[in-house]
Structure formats: C-alpha cells, structure tokens
Amino acid sequence: MKVLAAMSGGVDSAVAAARAVDAGHEVVGVHLALSRNSGTLRTGSRGCCTIEDSMDAQRVSALLGIKYFVWDFSERFKMEVVDDFIQEYEAGRTPNPCMRCNERIKFAALLEKALALGFDAVCTGHYATLEEHDGNLELHRSPATAKDQSYVLGVLTTEQLKHVLFPIGAESDKATIRQEAADRGLAVAQKPDSYDICFIPDGDTQGWLGEKLQEEPGDIVDRNGRKVSSHTGTHNFTVGQRKGLHIEQPAKDGKPRYVLEIKPATRTVVVGPQAALAIKELGGQRFTWCGVAPQNPEIPFEAEVQVRAHAEPVACTAMLRDGELMVITHEPILGVAPGQTAVIYVGTRVLGQFTIDRTVSAVSPESDE
Amino acid sequence: MTIYLDHAATTAIYPAVAARLVEDMQKLGNPSSIHSLGQSARGMLESAREDLAGVLGCDRNEVIFTSGGTEADNLAIKGLYWKATNVDPQRNIIVSAYTEHHAVIDPIEWLEKFQGARVHWLGVDERGVLDLAELANFLAENSSQVALVSLMWVNNETGVLNDIERVVQIASSYQVPVHTDAVAAFGHTKVVFLPGLTAMSLSAHKVGGPVGVGALIVSRAAKMISVQQGGGQERDLRGGTMNAPGARAFASAAVLSAAKVHDEAASRQVLLDYLVEEVSKAIPSARFSRGSAPGIPDLAHFTFPGCSGDSMLYLFDQQNVCVSTGSACTAGVARASHVLLAMGRSEEEATGTLRISLGRDTTRSEIDEFLATLPAVHAAALKAGLTA
Known part of the structure; x- marks a missing residue:
C-alpha cells in the first residue's frame, strides 16, 4: 500500500512510520503545519507543531529512508479548530480541540488530500486498534490502558476507518515504543510527550481566551x-x-x-454544591457512529460512556431518541460539561460519539436550600 | 534520472571551482598572519577580490567578503541605517518593497521593532513592477528623513527585473543611499556596481560557487557602521577570519558565470519562452506571474488556480522533478507567497504557485520532461484542491 505517515515529530508517530516501512508499505512522511506562528527553534519542542518538531520528523524520515514533506493546513486548522474552540467557549461550552483536529484535519482534510494524491491510507501513532468482524472494520481500545487513545478517535466514520493504520495501536506500553525508537537509532526516543493545547503554548487557556474575547x-x-x-x-x-x-x-x-x-x-x-455536579443523563444532537451503526439504536442498549480522554468509562444505557444520541448512566458521573465529547463503548469497541449539548444533574436544586 | 529545475534555490558548483576549492582548503595560513604562509593566503584572498571587482566594474577596496547574501543584506541595511540615524536621529525612514527577499524584509522589520525605524513600503503593480513614480514623490517630500532605499535588482520568486539604474538616479538626486540585493540577478543578467549605488549584496552559491560565501560591495564614499565587530578584517566593516579559499572560489565562479550571461543570453531566452508557451498550452488556466514585465531568462513563476503548491511539489517529486513553490523557507513549509500577496493576488492564488528556475546546463529535453509530467500532476493537484 501507499501510506502517508502523519508525523508530529514525536516518538509514537516515528515508530508508527518505521513499522509501516517494515511492513513493506511505500511510505511518505508528512508533517502538518498547523500554526501560522509556529515559533522558532528557540521556543523549543512541544511534542508537535513547532519548527523543532517538524525538523525532528524530517530527521526520522531521513533515517527511515522515506521522503518527507510539510503540508500547510494552518488555514483549515484556524477555521475548523481554533475558531471553533473560541466559539464553543463563547457559547459556554468546554470543547476538546484535539478531537476536533482529528475529526476535521487529520482524518478529514489530510486523509482527503492523501487519497486525492494517490495514497491508500494514512498512518498515525495513536494507541487504538482496528478489528475486522464479518467484513466490517471496528475501532477498539488499545491494550495499553494508560495510553489508550480510542476516545479521541471516536469521531472516525466507517469510511475513514478503511483508510487508517495504527501500527503501534496494540502496543501494551509506551516504554516499549521508546525502547524501539532507541533501538532504531531515532533521536526522538526520549522526547517528552506533547501536552496541553498546541495553539496555547503556555497552557494559560483563560488568559489566551481573554485576549480573544x-x-x-x-x-x-x-x-x-x-x-x-x-x-x-x-x-x-x-x-x-x-x-x-x-x-x-x-x-x-x-x-x-x-x-x-x-x-x-x-x-x-x-454555582452550587459539588454533589450537584453529578450528572445522570447526557445527550447530543451532533453524533457519529464509528464503524457499522447498530441496527436499532432507538431500542435502549447497555454500553459504557467516557466523557474525557483519560476519564474512567461508566456503565450506562444508551439510545437514539428524537434525533439525539443520549445515555443514562448507572452511577452519577462528575466532570461533564457541554461541548465535551461523549464516546460510547460496547466492551472495547468504540460504537460512536456525540458532542454533549444537554446534561441532567443527578441532584435536584431544592437540595441546595 | 532527476530533473533539477530549482537553480534559483541553489545551483551546481562549477567542477573546476570545486576542485580548486578542495586544493586551496588544504593550504595552511591565515590571511592576517605576517609570515610567509599568511602572505600566501592573503594573496589568494586579494586575487579573488580583484577578480570579483573586475567582473563588477568596481574598485577592489569596495568588495567586502561575507558569509553569504543574508549577511550582506544585514550589514548593508543595519550599517547604513545606524550611520544615518547616528548623524541625524530624524533620518530614520527606510524605503523598500514588500516583494523583497526575507533577508531584506526581516532586518528592516527588526529595525522597525527594536530600533525605532519607520518604513515606507513601495507599491508594485500586478506584474510585480515597482512604482518608481511613488519613490520619486516620496523622496521629494521626505528625503531629509530617509536613511536608505533598499530595492532588489531581480525578484527571486518571479524573476522580475527592476530598473535599478532609475532607482539610483532618483535617490542620488536627493543624496539618499541605495542598497540593492542583487543575489537573484547576479549570473542571470549583467550586474555591475552602478555609479551612484551605495551597496550591493551577492551570493556565491547562486552563480556556481560554494555555499557560505557572499559579498557586499560598498561604495568607497559610503558611510556605514559595522554590524559584526571583532578584528575588522574586511575594511573595518566585518570582523572574523577571512575565508580565502571560499572567496577565491566565489570569484572564479563569478568570472565563469558572467561570461555565460554575456554569451548565452539569447539562447536561454528562447528556452524560457518555449517553457512559458508550452505551460500555457498544456494548462490554459496557468498564469505566468510576471506577465509582460521585464525579467531574467532563467526563471518562470506560475500560478495554478485551484491547486495548492505543496500538492504539486509532492507530485513532481514523485516523478523525480525538483521544482519550488517560490523561495525555500523555514522548515519546508509552502506558505502563500508574500511576493504574490504584495502583487495584489488573493491568498488562494498565492498558494498555488510554482517556480521553475533554469541552470547553466539546463537542456530543452529536461524542459520537455517537466512538461510531460505537468498535465497529470496538475490534474491530481486540482483534485486534491486547496486543502491548505
């Protein structure tokens, strides 16, 4: 296959690309330029999106003997991710920009461009696995529980699953990946993980928003x-x-x-007491199914829901009702805010996701008195 | 076989120059040393200075060797600006154009940001031709406050040939110093150190010399302040141990390429006209960026509506054809061209660009191979669209 390896400059995507080469694919490395002001070398590395990261990705490509290009998605990124982030906060919601980036940039704009330019698939360093059942592709959690990234991939559609590869997705822990990178002589082996939101380099989200709003x-x-x-x-x-x-x-x-x-x-x-943060029901009009959709989603079914990248999954009853995908949790859950993404799992399989636009507290207001 | 049509980024070193450079680099001696080996190295350096001066029609003392074009631009702009404001703090306007290379724009913007410079950016028309009437009018009104004018001889992205003689004429009448970045001109059109010009930047690797050597030609009458102190080896304007073998190689390449410019101008123009005509035939929507403006015969810049430059670059590379979207820039990101934006093109148009630059040995069959790959590349890039 002709594979485009999306390379952030970090260790995961480097090893993923290396494994795609080992698997015999014809691989080309591509780094996404997402910011118009990606900073200079002196601002150092964040794990993605700076010039230093781009050069790390280039160096890894050279060591793997693959060609390397930087593609500029900064305009799309600004429109689809940064502006969306600001608008969501303006609307009182708490967005997940990494999710939006996967949905609109990495597995949409980049994948579309790759397919148009003759590639068969895009490969990334995400920790999640693809399984085929009865000829249908399913997205599953990574066995590396701590690193599992299936949550942020919950936005992938059936069509997108056909054109993605996660070569390190089944790896049980990150240390193995770092060791493999070191064994392969890749200088990014000990590079720290990326953190925070890439377009807010100092991590001060409120300060950054304060300048925009x-x-x-x-x-x-x-x-x-x-x-x-x-x-x-x-x-x-x-x-x-x-x-x-x-x-x-x-x-x-x-x-x-x-x-x-x-x-x-x-x-x-x-505002109110902490107990009132407990949510028992959440729903959203904006949803997608990941892989084949359930045959009768209107009939309530047992599932698990996860509302943040590293949150514990919670048992729930899920259903499609009046055009809204919704869940009723068996136990109240904390830390739910409109704008976040709820990903629905059945076992280890990612079934679908929705952007939360409605929550129901598990505790009534009268109890505040 | 790889078809290399990116000679404006860098071009092959002349084999004879490379051979001599390797030999010279093994010779011991610092040009500033007093002993005999030092004097030999000095001899190498000064013969290079004389040869380069001969090509440019300037005095040998006017040649300041640098590490390249960018350093030469920085030295000229900062050196002239600091001298002017040192004499008269009110003289703090720099006149330039937004179609300049970043090696000129960035030092000017740095002076604006950190040193209180004011900048007047001249307009260009849709072909990229400078508005010299605006220059004349601006100087007529403000010349007493202008520290320098910096305008390039040839644009590195579009190949537009500016009327530097006229620029010098206008500025001289107001006693305003003129710097020109001639990096993209040297080796492609006849470049001499025009009477009245204050400073001119050159680079060796664009004319078949090695990377890491350049020169600033500075008029003996010019008043400037040095940027890099530390020994003042080059006429007190630049400190640092001099690169005698590099200077020698630069001068030799300059002599060879100047002869080439003279002898082969007509045949190279025929090749370029052929390229431009065939591209227009193959892709009728393509636009030759400089249109009817005067330009050098070694560079053709096009816009392809609906395509993004990075798609085309990738697809050409798959066919072993090396071209560029414009000037090579930081971390290999193909950005909308600031030159095209200055020419009034939309961001979308400035994203779908391709620069094909010919070298001294480029053949018609190489052009034909490029043309053979163009339709398929264009079709695929169009399909991939403007995802940027």
Missing part, C-alpha cells in the same frame, strides 16, 4: 437564581471549576461551591 460582565447565581457574586466574562469559567469564583457569602452548608452551568445568553454562571 471581550469582557462581558454578568452574575454568578445559585441554582435557585439568587445572585451570589458577579464576573467579567463567562469564558473565564468551566463546569466543575471551584477557584476564582470570588463569592463572599459562604454557602449555608459552609462547603465550597462549584460552577455547575454557564449561560452565555444571559451571561450567567450557575
């Missing part, structure tokens, strides 16, 4: 609508946040309060 003061209220404080902009808050609320009156129970909900339309931030 205007101050729009509003009220901080409790679940019964009583004002307890004020704020300078809803983008400063995420659901589950405890610090920086500046509430002077203590709650009746004397316990700290947390952000429960953000309502940009009225510029209101709703």
Whole structure:
C-alpha cells in the first residue's frame, strides 16, 4: 500500500512510520503545519507543531529512508479548530480541540488530500486498534490502558476507518515504543510527550481566551437564581471549576461551591454544591457512529460512556431518541460539561460519539436550600 | 534520472571551482598572519577580490567578503541605517518593497521593532513592477528623513527585473543611499556596481560557487557602521577570519558565470519562452506571474488556480522533478507567497504557485520532461484542491 505517515515529530508517530516501512508499505512522511506562528527553534519542542518538531520528523524520515514533506493546513486548522474552540467557549461550552483536529484535519482534510494524491491510507501513532468482524472494520481500545487513545478517535466514520493504520495501536506500553525508537537509532526516543493545547503554548487557556474575547460582565447565581457574586466574562469559567469564583457569602452548608452551568445568553454562571455536579443523563444532537451503526439504536442498549480522554468509562444505557444520541448512566458521573465529547463503548469497541449539548444533574436544586 | 529545475534555490558548483576549492582548503595560513604562509593566503584572498571587482566594474577596496547574501543584506541595511540615524536621529525612514527577499524584509522589520525605524513600503503593480513614480514623490517630500532605499535588482520568486539604474538616479538626486540585493540577478543578467549605488549584496552559491560565501560591495564614499565587530578584517566593516579559499572560489565562479550571461543570453531566452508557451498550452488556466514585465531568462513563476503548491511539489517529486513553490523557507513549509500577496493576488492564488528556475546546463529535453509530467500532476493537484 501507499501510506502517508502523519508525523508530529514525536516518538509514537516515528515508530508508527518505521513499522509501516517494515511492513513493506511505500511510505511518505508528512508533517502538518498547523500554526501560522509556529515559533522558532528557540521556543523549543512541544511534542508537535513547532519548527523543532517538524525538523525532528524530517530527521526520522531521513533515517527511515522515506521522503518527507510539510503540508500547510494552518488555514483549515484556524477555521475548523481554533475558531471553533473560541466559539464553543463563547457559547459556554468546554470543547476538546484535539478531537476536533482529528475529526476535521487529520482524518478529514489530510486523509482527503492523501487519497486525492494517490495514497491508500494514512498512518498515525495513536494507541487504538482496528478489528475486522464479518467484513466490517471496528475501532477498539488499545491494550495499553494508560495510553489508550480510542476516545479521541471516536469521531472516525466507517469510511475513514478503511483508510487508517495504527501500527503501534496494540502496543501494551509506551516504554516499549521508546525502547524501539532507541533501538532504531531515532533521536526522538526520549522526547517528552506533547501536552496541553498546541495553539496555547503556555497552557494559560483563560488568559489566551481573554485576549480573544471581550469582557462581558454578568452574575454568578445559585441554582435557585439568587445572585451570589458577579464576573467579567463567562469564558473565564468551566463546569466543575471551584477557584476564582470570588463569592463572599459562604454557602449555608459552609462547603465550597462549584460552577455547575454557564449561560452565555444571559451571561450567567450557575454555582452550587459539588454533589450537584453529578450528572445522570447526557445527550447530543451532533453524533457519529464509528464503524457499522447498530441496527436499532432507538431500542435502549447497555454500553459504557467516557466523557474525557483519560476519564474512567461508566456503565450506562444508551439510545437514539428524537434525533439525539443520549445515555443514562448507572452511577452519577462528575466532570461533564457541554461541548465535551461523549464516546460510547460496547466492551472495547468504540460504537460512536456525540458532542454533549444537554446534561441532567443527578441532584435536584431544592437540595441546595 | 532527476530533473533539477530549482537553480534559483541553489545551483551546481562549477567542477573546476570545486576542485580548486578542495586544493586551496588544504593550504595552511591565515590571511592576517605576517609570515610567509599568511602572505600566501592573503594573496589568494586579494586575487579573488580583484577578480570579483573586475567582473563588477568596481574598485577592489569596495568588495567586502561575507558569509553569504543574508549577511550582506544585514550589514548593508543595519550599517547604513545606524550611520544615518547616528548623524541625524530624524533620518530614520527606510524605503523598500514588500516583494523583497526575507533577508531584506526581516532586518528592516527588526529595525522597525527594536530600533525605532519607520518604513515606507513601495507599491508594485500586478506584474510585480515597482512604482518608481511613488519613490520619486516620496523622496521629494521626505528625503531629509530617509536613511536608505533598499530595492532588489531581480525578484527571486518571479524573476522580475527592476530598473535599478532609475532607482539610483532618483535617490542620488536627493543624496539618499541605495542598497540593492542583487543575489537573484547576479549570473542571470549583467550586474555591475552602478555609479551612484551605495551597496550591493551577492551570493556565491547562486552563480556556481560554494555555499557560505557572499559579498557586499560598498561604495568607497559610503558611510556605514559595522554590524559584526571583532578584528575588522574586511575594511573595518566585518570582523572574523577571512575565508580565502571560499572567496577565491566565489570569484572564479563569478568570472565563469558572467561570461555565460554575456554569451548565452539569447539562447536561454528562447528556452524560457518555449517553457512559458508550452505551460500555457498544456494548462490554459496557468498564469505566468510576471506577465509582460521585464525579467531574467532563467526563471518562470506560475500560478495554478485551484491547486495548492505543496500538492504539486509532492507530485513532481514523485516523478523525480525538483521544482519550488517560490523561495525555500523555514522548515519546508509552502506558505502563500508574500511576493504574490504584495502583487495584489488573493491568498488562494498565492498558494498555488510554482517556480521553475533554469541552470547553466539546463537542456530543452529536461524542459520537455517537466512538461510531460505537468498535465497529470496538475490534474491530481486540482483534485486534491486547496486543502491548505
């Protein structure tokens, strides 16, 4: 096969590309330029997206004896990922830009371009596996539980699964990959993992958003609508946040309060006790099936749901109802915010995903009194 | 076999120059040493200076050897700017154009950001031709505040030949110093150190010399401040041990390439006209970027609507054809060309570019092989679209 190896400059994609070469594929390395201001060499490496990372990817390609190119997706990235990120925060939601990048850039724009230029598949260094059952491809969790990245791949569609390769997806731990990189003489063997959001290099999301969004003061209220404080902009808050609320009156129970909900339309931030963060039901209109869709998704079925990249999966009943994919969890779950992606698993298989736009708390407001 | 049509990025060193360079590099002696081996090295360096001066029609003392074109541009721009503002702090405007090479734009923007320079960017028309009436008008109004004018002789992306003689004429009448980056001109059109010109940048590897050598030709009358201190080996304008073998190789390549420019201009123009005509025939939507503007006969720059340059580059490379989207830039990212944007093209148009640059030995059959691959490459790139 003619394989395009997407190379971030990190160790995972380097070893993935090396294994694709070993497997006898005709491999070309491609680094995605995603930022117009990718910084200079002096700003160092982040694990992806800087010039140093691009040069690391180039060096690995040379050692593997494959050709290497940098493709500029910065315009698409800005529109589809960065602007989307800002708009989601403006709308009071908490987006996952890595997910959006997989959905719109790596396995969409890049894959489309690769297929148009004569490639058969795109290979990446993600930890997840593909299994074929009855002629249908399924996406499964990696056996490397700690590194499993099936969550961020939950957006892949049936058609996309046909054109992706995850050569290191079944590896049981990262140390093995680093050792393999070292054995192959790849200088990226000990390179630290990427972290944070690539377009916010200093990790200060709130500060970065503050530069993009205007101050729009509003009220901080409790679940019964009583004002307890004020704020300078809803983008400063995420659901589950405890610090920086500046509430002077203590709650009746004397316990700290947390952000429960953000309502940009009225510029209101709703706070309440930690217990009220517990969610029992979530749903979203924007969903995709990963691989073959269930035959009758309207009939409730038992599954697991995961709401963040490294969150524990939670048992649930899932169903398609009125055009919305939704789950009712068997146990209340914490750390759920609209804008996040919920990925539905059946066993180790990724069945589908939705962007959360509705949550129902497990605790009623009356209990705040 | 690989078809190399990216000679504007770098071109092959003359074999005789390379052989002599290898020999010279094994000779012991620092040109600044007083003993006999030092004097031999000095002899090598000064003979190179004389030969290069001979090609350029300048005084031997006006040749300052540098590490390349970029260093020469930095020395000229910063050196002239600092001298001018040192004498008169009000004289802090730099006049240039946004079609310049980054080796000129970046030092100017650095002076603007860190040293209080003001910049007047001249406009160009849709072919990339400088608006010299604007230059004349601007200097008529502001000449007492202008530290220098820096305008390139030939554009490295489009091959447009600027009327540097006229630029010098205009600026001289206001006693404003003129620097020209002649890196893309040298070896492709007749380049001499024009009377009235203050400084001119050159690079060896674009004319069949080695990488890592260049020169700034600085008029004896020029007033400048050095950028790199440390011994002042080159007329007190540049410190550092001099690269005598490199300078020797540069001068030899310059002599050879200047003769070539003179003898083969007509035949090279025929080759370029053929290339431009055949590309237009094969891909009617392709646009020859400089249009009717005067240009050098070794470079053709095109835009291909609906294609992205990086797709075309990849596809040509698969066919063993090496071309470029414009100037080679940081980390190999094919960005929208700042030159085309300055020419008023849209971001989309400035993304679908291809530069084909011919070398001294480029043959018609190589052009034909390029042309044979073009239709399929164009079709696939069009299908891949403007994903950038």
